[in-house]
Amino acid sequence: MNIWFDITHVPPLNFFKALIIKLAKESHTVYVTVLDRGKLPKIVQNELGNRENIIVTIIGQHRMNKWSVLWDANILRLGQLFLWSKGKKINVSISTGLLNCIISRFKGIKSYTFIDDPQAVTYKAISLFSTKNHCCLYKIPTNYHLSKRDVILPTLKEWAYLAPSVFTPNMSVLADYAIMPHRYLFVREVSVGTSNYASQEADSVLQIAKLIPSDMPVLLSLEKKDKYKEYPQNWILLQEPLQDVHSLIYYSAGLISSGDSMAREASLLGVPSYYLGIRYSMPANAVAAEVGRLDNQQTMSIEKWIEKTLSSQEKKTLLQEEVRASINGKFIDINQYMYDLVTQANKK
Numbered sequence: 001m002n003i004w005f006d007i008t009h010v011p012p013l014n015f016f017k018a019l020i021i022k023l024a025k026e027s028h029t030v031y032v033t034v035l036d037r038g039k040l041p042k043i044v045q046n047e048l049g050n051r052e053n054i055i056v057t058i059i060g061q062h063r064m065n066k067w068s069v070l071w072d073a074n075i076l077r078l079g080q081l082f083l084w085s086k087g088k089k090i091n092v093s094i095s096t097g098l099l100n101c102i103i104s105r106f107k108g109i110k111s112y113t114f115i116d117d118p119q120a121v122t123y124k125a126i127s128l129f130s131t132k133n134h135c136c137l138y139k140i141p142t143n144y145h146l147s148k149r150d151v152i153l154p155t156l157k158e159w160a161y162l163a164p165s166v167f168t169p170n171m172s173v174l175a176d177y178a179i180m181p182h183r184y185l186f187v188r189e190v191s192v193g194t195s196n197y198a199s200q201e202a203d204s205v206l207q208i209a210k211l212i213p214s215d216m217p218v219l220l221s222l223e224k225k226d227k228y229k230e231y232p233q234n235w236i237l238l239q240e241p242l243q244d245v246h247s248l249i250y251y252s253a254g255l256i257s258s259g260d261s262m263a264r265e266a267s268l269l270g271v272p273s274y275y276l277g278i279r280y281s282m283p284a285n286a287v288a289a290e291v292g293r294l295d296n297q298q299t300m301s302i303e304k305w306i307e308k309t310l311s312s313q314e315k316k317t318l319l320q321e322e323v324r325a326s327i328n329g330k331f332i333d334i335n336q337y338m339y340d341l342v343t344q345a346n347k348k
Contacts, residue, residue: 001028001346002088004109006081006095008035008062008073011261013044014161015114016094019338024053031055031088033081033100035073037062038191038223039240046241059084078102092345094338096157098122101129110345114338116157116284118146132341136334138291141283155331156284158261162246162268164328166335169250173243177219177236182316184217185309186252186266187235190259191223204258204276206230208302216310219248221262253316254309256302260285267292268327270320272309274302291327293319 003023007013024030030053034044041058049056060077062068078099085103093104093111102125104111113130115123116137127133127147135150136157146152161167171181189205209232212218218235222228228237242248246269249255255266255273260282266273267288275296279285288294295305312319 001091001343002031003028003342004031004033004085004088004090004093004100006033006093006097006100007040007044008095008097009037010040010043011157012096013040013047015096015157016160016338017047018161018166018335019094019342020048020054021051022335022339023342024051027053029053029055031057031090033057033059033084035060035062035077037073043241057084074099082106092342094342098126098129101126104131105129112338112341112345114153114157117282118144119279119282137283138287138331141286144283153332153334153337155334156264156268156287157334158265158268158288159327159331160334160338162265163331163333163335164324165333167246170244170247171251173247174251176243177217177248179217179219179236181251182253182313184219184252185212186219186221186249186255186271187212188221188255188257188259188262189223189227190257200258200278203227203230205256208256208276209235211303211306213310219252221245250320253313254305263294264288264292267294268324270323272305272312272316274300274305274309276302291330292323 005016005020020030032048032054034041034056036058044056048054059080060073062073081099082103090109093100093109096114101111101113110131113126113133114136115126127150133150134153135146136153136155138154140152174181187205192200192202219238220231220235221238249266249271250269252271255271257263258276260275260277260279263273263275264284270293272293275294280296280298
């Protein structure tokens with residue numbers, strides 16, 4: 001089979017990575033189109049580019065501002081992807097976004113999408129154009145009316161790469177930063193120049209930096225690295241691609257993030273996490289808070305969260321494994337579900 005994955009951000013890469021590698025090992029031809037967005041092309045090339053049967057192509061650009069989201073990353077890229085798809089003889093396409101659904105519908109290709117954000121402006125179009133859209137939301141959110149065509153999967157997308165069956169934490173990665181397990185904080189600052197964060201104030205982490213004790217080691221994941229000089233200079237700036245970012249999160253005492261993706265990841269890893277953003281009503285965030293350890297500015301002040309997190313470091317390991325075992329009993333094996341869906345698509 002010829003299978004097409006479209007990757008527009010790091011979270012979808014993480015979501016599909018295990019499936020892409022498994023299909024390639026079974027001698028399927030896997031096309032991976034990648035949006036030029038920040039460090040994403042470099043990360044994809046590093047993790048997938050040298051593997052047999054995987055063909056990576058960088059298409060389109062995201063300049064991290066609102067105009068570029070509309071023009072470069074969507075309107076212009078749609079035409080670029082259409083030209084790229086000529087002659088590829090694709091059997092099935094997989095993504096978390098809209099563009100490949102449109103192209104697949106036009107070309108008669110089966111397309112399967114996986115979303116976790118029915119608040120997104122593209123949600124209705126994705127549900128309409130895809131052959132089958134899947135909502136990875138654990139259950140239908142209260143007061144939400146999703147498309148009758150959608151399939152609700154009892155999981156979150158992050159479980160595809162964080163479930164105990166696929167993720168084993170590696171403590172050795174801490175040596176590169178001279179830090180001790182459960183004795184440091186991980187902080188993430190995202191750019192607000194995207195549609196998801198258009199209404200969010202910039203530099204949320206920077207604004208609360210002074211609340212973190214100066215003697216507490218901090219790993220800083222910064223999307224706009226040119227702003228590093230504005231942050232405490234004893235914080236350790238991470239340089240992507242990282243060897244194992246999820247082990248760094250797993251062994252942290254806690255995570256603070258202005259973006260919701262990494263906050264959910266930490267929560268599902270059993271790590272106390274705090275979301276500084278404004279997307280309180282997003283269903284996936286609510287699920288991560290329900291099954292894991294996620295707080296936000298509506299549930300607890302950041303000052304209280306920091307105090308609570310740093311004072312409970314000794315209990316963190318036991319609580320962490322209890323949380324992960326509980327989640328594992330509630331969520332399905334999403335990787336097996338996607339594999340069965342893709343491999344059976346050509347038989348229908």
